[in-house]
Amino acid sequence: MRRVTQDLLIGAVFSALSGWLLKALLLGASTPSPAPTQPKAPEPTWPALTASPPKVASYTIAAKLDSEAHRVSGRETIHFVNRSSAPLRELWFHLYLNAFKNDKTLFLRSPFGAGRSGDKAKQYGYVDVKKLTVQGGDGQDLWAARDHHSPDDPDDETDIRVPLPNPLEPENELVLELEFEDQLPELVERTGFVGSYHFVGQWFPKLARLEPNGTFAHFSFHAQSEFYADFGDYDVSLDVPSAFRVGATGSRVRESHDKARTRLDYHAENVHDFAWTAWDKFESRSERIAGTAVQVLYPPHQARNAEAELASVRFALPHFNARYGAYPYPTLTLVHPPEAAANSGGMEYPTLITTGGPWYSTFGGGHFIDVVTTHELGHQWFYGLLASNEHTEPYLDEGFNSYAEAEALEARFGSGAVFDGFGLTVSSSALNRIFSAARGEDEKVNQGAADFATFRSLGALVYSRTATVLGTLARVYGDERFNHALGVYARKFRFRHPTTADFMSVMQSELDDHALTVLMQALSERATVDYLVREISNAPVSAAAGVFDGPNGREQKKPEAPHEANEYASRAVVYRHGTLQFPVEIELGFEDGTKQLRHWDGSGVTFNADNLGPSRLVSVNVDPTRRILLDDDRSNNWLSIPSSTASRVRERTLFAAQLLLGAFGP
């Protein structure tokens, strides 16, 4: 018995110590690196911030949720002003809930696996518009005259044209009244229900964005695409069962209860969409961060995730405020969906973002919660305030936001921005670079979302390659200068709908013509770059031999007898493949241990790194500080004599094999 007790005690002590070490290796690693510095306060060179956009379409909606049938019935009033230069003879409505109406819609017939979630609909959803009239008009139902399907697509009803009885002249206002009824789908992508959890996005009849030339930027809902809309004000009242907790775009301005129902009124100014969620199991935490009332709605037992999300906002909100101009809204709502509704996670709406992840997401070295929260928060700028066309130029929001996310995460966590545990760190830039390099030449970055071959291709190019292009420019021009340029762009085009041309003009003026060329080539022309070194040569220098005719007549000099040279002419030839051109440093290492740096501006296709000196050249390292994240292949950037024995790899693989033999051997 004494032996058993002894064994139990020893085992228990070892187990306790193992638990402590495991915690130190994983949980301890989640603590941010010390002293993350916030960017400097805005400098006087920033452009003035626009207080509000010109309002085009403002919505007043009264909606009622039937949580058992998963239906939303609504009345909607749209105050629409023709801000274009041309009279309008038609309106275009986006009825994106119809994307989930049947398997023949553009969205659901898309080859799944190419879409974001890869899931098919289990219970279908749709929106029925009952009536559309003009306030103060003759009561004619304009909906009766609509086209019954999206242009050239009889199976899709997400992009509907409604002719106007009379042209709407520029700067004239039209007040439209609609009645509609939604049947929510079982959650497909971001929208629908799972049990009593409801996430309601793209749920009301919404006008397509009116371009300045009088055309509507309308498009059917494609599985790979996101959105584009005009700024306006939203006043939305939500009638839900009293047991439900609600999160929505904007600020809650009124709340009233009767026996079984609660009515909640929300107001949001200068936004271009409205989404909401309702669930009877939500728990909630609130906190004021950087002057903004932040609320997190989360499932039971996920308080730890909610705290991690708040911690991310505590860092990232002031960080983004300083980088891209102050967040202009009074509220920010974070929604952490339950695991069964994970498809509604990781999405952005004005003043409301969804995060996600299982309850154990913070147990371990991964920063998944921080990554998704920081990314979605960044969208409040690159989507929310800079409302680019996500359908035709998705990289302008997702790509720039991926760069902003990586920059913020690395400011907070350093090299372990994505993972930090067991002594291994993975940075956001490294991860973006890998996806970017893997698919860099597949397609061009700057193309419409629906034009990408697959969603994976879109993900690698729009998100990762754009972030890598911007990351390379930041390293080449200096973080401060590049981030300032991006900050100027974010401020200058706040509350507007910037395009590629707008971005390029800022980069040209804030950086230079070279930056413009690189961006155009990298984003629109599938341009690549690969620096490589092929050989090292060393020639001993000796006195010239041969026959020489001089003023004193002909002289014959014999070659020197073989001896150890005092001087060597060394050369390494560095090549540049691809059409992108960046300046690089080349580090030369000599036999006597000295090192020298050579600078190549990147012009031409080869560069001879020459040296005349007492020692042989034994190593070359192109871009030793790894500034050119876009470099296609890092394995050919160096040469050394003799080559490495890879002793660290040998040591670690030996230990790993010993462990495996110990675990699975006798």
Place this chain on the structure above:
Amino acid sequence: MSLAAESRAMRVSTSAAACVLLWMSRTVLALFASYPLLLAVRATSMTAGPEGDAVLFQPGSLMLLELLRLGGPSLFSAGEFALVLLGVFAILELIPLAMALDLLALPNRALRERLARAIQVFPRFLALGLLTLLLQAALLLASNLLTAAVKPVLASADERLQSLLPIALMGLGLMGCGWVGAVLDIARATVVTRTFDEVGARAAFAEAVNCLRQKPLRVLVGPYPSVAGSALAVLAATWFSARSVAVPSSSAALAFAFVTHQVAMLFSIAWRVRWLNAALELSAECD
């Protein structure tokens, strides 16, 4: 020196010799098994620069990820080959294990005789290993089936329960596998300590099961320090080597990592040898 002290000193020295024997054999076999991976890494040229393979372990893992991207398929193949080698070597390691058990049981035998004995009992060790593997596979299958059966019931349960219960069931299955392993070690001890004709693999296993019936607590708790000690050794080595990046000289960091890892390996083997001693005692007591 008293007889007891002499016996204790003898036991310590034979245990130390057994540790060294097991560590050396494992290290040599691991060197061979890891070689294909090393070659695959070197073939990518990622270690050909002036900093050698230090670049792979720099903060942020930019170059480590580049290695995986560029060398992915060949590294995967090399990894598969290394696993096959490990499987073969795990079988070969039965010989040093038999020698270690023989050393612990009969310290004064000559090395040549010990090797001959180990080779003689190898087929029985192999048969015992196969029998144990079958039992362990059955246990893991049972835990998987139980998980599959419980899953629909858990569909409406709390998210934590949904994810923890399968882990708990798998943990139970693994614990069962550990206990089967403990019985196996007692059977091995029985095979080594008896004369060759006295007991076959099946009989040795039956005797070990009988020992489990007679002394369940000692058999089930006995390997606990060895298992927990191995886990502690691995985690401590990882913890220390994670800090070796702070060591300024790269060769010093490498030496530090090597020493840390091998000390952890020896620590783990020492606790295994302690359990093997206990298994020999149990085998003798249950005889």
